[in-house]
Amino acid sequence: MSAFGSRLKAARLAAGLSQEQLGIQAGIEEASASARMNRYERGTRVPGLEWVERFGVVLNLPMAYFFAEDDDEAELLKAFHLLSDEGRKRLLASARKLAK
Helix, strand or coil, X not given: CCHHHHHXXXXXXXXXXXXXXXXXXXXXXXXXXXXXXXXXXXXXXXXXXXHHHHHHHHHCCCHHXXXXXXXXXXXXXXXXXXXXXXXXXXHHHHHHHHHC
């Protein structure tokens, strides 16, 4: 399973959605939603960026989460996405200090 596929599956399961439900909510036709999502999760097919964006909207995750190089980076992207504007400013300020 690819990193993309495993992150997609983990996010879907955390949201409590079946493959079919996620596919339908993202706009895939009901008849093929489950099969297409299964292929994306297994890594036998790669969705276009438009579909990744749609999955992100349904799952409340940024597109970058699915393409992060490692799991720690993906978790940071997820956490940052969920923060308020003030929380983002504070986190960025802390990160800049740590990076020096």
